[in-house]
Amino acid sequence: MTDGTGAVRLATAHDVDAIFDVRIGVRENVLTRAELTERGITREAVLAMIDEASCVWVVEVDSEVVGFSMADAEDACVFAAFVRPDQEGKGLGSVLMAAAEAFLFEHHERIWLETAYASRARGFYERRGWVQVAALADGDVRMEKVVPGRAISPG
Known part of the structure; x- marks a missing residue:
């Protein structure tokens, strides 16, 4: 998958250090x-996500990993999405x-x-x-998205 500025692909074990560098x-x-590491986000945990679930993607520009996203299929959540600051505004996050x-x-x-x-x-x-569906106690918000074409209702 590409938008003309970067190529998105499934991450491999070789990408783990670059993923941490971006993060x-x-x-x-x-x-x-x-x-x-205190939050359980270790090299081993990321490797397991890559190996077991195929739910980590990287985006490359000039053959260099400059962003990544992670999803948790069981929990239905986007776990992480980050792009290097020098690569922001180019559509890579999208x-x-x-x-x-x-x-x-x-x-x-x-x-x-x-x-x-x-x-x-x-x-x-x-x-x-x-769509924001809840404000959380720590200043965060919970956001949801539904299959395109369906309406979302809070709660």
């Missing part, structure tokens, strides 16, 4: 490698989200994610048709 290099929702959404819609009619209310990401998701 710790973001401007918002910043976490260190140690903080990711193609990564399209891959995750298509995968999840193969298994579910309603999918979800959580993001910070005050983040730029919330606006990005809204422009892609995601």
Whole structure:
């Protein structure tokens, strides 16, 4: 899958270090490698997602991984979507989200994610048709999206 600026493909074990480099290099929702490990997001956990579920995608520009997305098919959620700051605004996040959404819609009619209310990401998701359905205690919001053509109702 490509939008003319980057090629999206399923991630492989060779992409894990690049995925972590992208994740710790973001401007918002910043976490260190140690903080990711505390949350259970380890090299082994990412490798398992790649090997067992085929639910991690990367986008490359000039053969370099510059973004990724992850989905959890069992839980129906987009787990992560990040693009390197120097590659923002080129449509790469949109193609990564399209891959995750298509995968999840193969298994579910309603999918979800959580993001910070005050983040730029919330606006990005809204422009892609995601709807806020709940405000969470920590300043995050739960957003949902349904199979295209269906209406979404809160709750």
